[in-house]
Every structure is written in C-alpha cells, then in structure tokens.
Amino acid sequence: MNHEQAQNLLPAYVDKELSLSEVVDFERHFNSCTKCQLEYQEQARVSTLIKNNALYFEAKPELAERIESVITVDLSKAFPQKIQGHFWNLNWPGSWDGIWGSKGAIMASLAALIISTSLFFATPSAQEKLTEELTASHIRSLQANHLSDVISTDQHTVKPWFNGKLDFAPPVIDLTATGFPITGGRLDYINGKTIAVIIYHHNKHPINLYIWPNTSGDSAMHATARKGYTLVHWATGGMNYWAVSDLEATKLVSFAEKLQAQVSVN
Numbered sequence: 001m002n003h004e005q006a007q008n009l010l011p012a013y014v015d016k017e018l019s020l021s022e023v024v025d026f027e028r029h030f031n032s033c034t035k036c037q038l039e040y041q042e043q044a045r046v047s048t049l050i051k052n053n054a055l056y057f058e059a060k061p062e063l064a065e066r067i068e069s070v071i072t073v074d075l076s077k078a079f080p081q082k083i084q085g086h087f088w089n090l091n092w093p094g095s096w097d098g099i100w101g102s103k104g105a106i107m108a109s110l111a112a113l114i115i116s117t118s119l120f121f122a123t124p125s126a127q128e129k130l131t132e133e134l135t136a137s138h139i140r141s142l143q144a145n146h147l148s149d150v151i152s153t154d155q156h157t158v159k160p161w162f163n164g165k166l167d168f169a170p171p172v173i174d175l176t177a178t179g180f181p182i183t184g185g186r187l188d189y190i191n192g193k194t195i196a197v198i199i200y201h202h203n204k205h206p207i208n209l210y211i212w213p214n215t216s217g218d219s220a221m222h223a224t225a226r227k228g229y230t231l232v233h234w235a236t237g238g239m240n241y242w243a244v245s246d247l248e249a250t251k252l253v254s255f256a257e258k259l260q261a262q263v264s265v266n
C-alpha cells in the first residue's frame, strides 16, 4: 500500500471500520510513515472530540436538504469539516470563529437543531455498545496474537483453568465431534465485567465465545454483523453467550445451536 492509498483508508482506520486484512495492509505502510502517523493523531483527536460531545450523527439526506433549504449560510464554509454526502462530521466550536456575525441567530437555531437531532440520532443503544465492544475485543485478540491464556484442545484442562479466576463457572463444552474443537480459553473485560472467553476453531477460523452470568431472563438466538464479523447472541440457563467470528452467519449459528443443545444436556 502506498501513501495515497493509506491516506484514503485513514479515516476508516481511525473509526476502526477496516477489516482485519485491511488493517494488516494499512499498518504495513502506516508503521513506517511519519506523515500518516501525524495525520492519524489529528483525526483521532477530532474523532474523540466529536464523540465526547455527542456531536456525531448520521443525518438522513432529507433532513440535510431541509436544513440547507431553510438557511442562507453556506454549510461547507460554516463547517470546514468535510460534508460528505449525507454523512456529517461536525467539529465545533473550533469552526465557529468568523461565522458568528449577522447570521448568528440563524446559526444559533441551527446549532440547537443539530444538538437536539444529534442527541436523538447519536446515542447508541446498550446493545450496540456491547456488540461494538465485543467486536473490538475479537479483533484485538486476533491482532495481538493473544487469543488464549490457556492453550489446550481438552475441555478438562480449560474448564478448571477458570477456577478461582471468576465468580461463576462457564460451561466448557466439547464440540470436537461436530467440527468445532476447543483450542483454548482466556479472561476478558467486557461491559465493566471480567468474563470468560472460550476459543473454538472451525477450519482455521477462530470463534471467540464470550460467557458471563445473565440477570435478565432468557433470550432467543439472533445473529448480527459488524465490521465484517458475525455475532450470535443468546441467553439461557442463567448465562449470556456471544459467539464472534469471521465465519459466515449460518455456520456460526450452527455452532451456537450445537453448543446450546449440549449446554442444556450437561
């Protein structure tokens, strides 16, 4: 990857939206390019600022058009942060300088509209935050080459390894016979809790199975996708389960169903 290609991918890298293979390609250039690193720091700073102030939202195109039709200010001048299609990255008050003049009143109402709209659109649900956190953990476990704290293909080694490390006993289910061998286990920190992760493999694809006690009733199995990964969630028998993998959804659901069937037998 050359500098220009890396620059194009930089915003997505900052927002952690690249796939694992893209990250690997990107970092091959990035790690030896000071320009890219400086640009990264700047974009990461802006990105944090925006998220911290909840001034980050995806406006529907109709909304953008409506706002543009009622105001006379050129938005692209008012907000030097680029306006790309319907995706707005607003960074102010930095960009406030120089536009707070006769159009102040209009801008103030626009600001009020943006703030209320952004609060409405931006607040991610607890579930979204959780899937975000799990996906990040999954990616980290692959990147840092830190998939397992205990490496074993034997459930009788993995199961006792968790003893004394957690205040619950995660079910460690052997699924070798169905093509999903256990390869290890580790502790992770998700949603403010230390939780168990059991690592399975299927044709060289790792599956991170996150387990922690569930306090809010059983929940049926459902699959979601995030950043190119599949997440399958269900809750049963007092435990929350999240399986995360780059396997296709049908495979991962099949894994989850086999596991769930075994959990209820044990």
Ligand SMILES: [Zn+2]
Residues within 6 Å of the ligand: 002, 003, 004, 006, 007, 029, 030, 033, 034, 035, 036
């Ligand atoms: Zn570069």
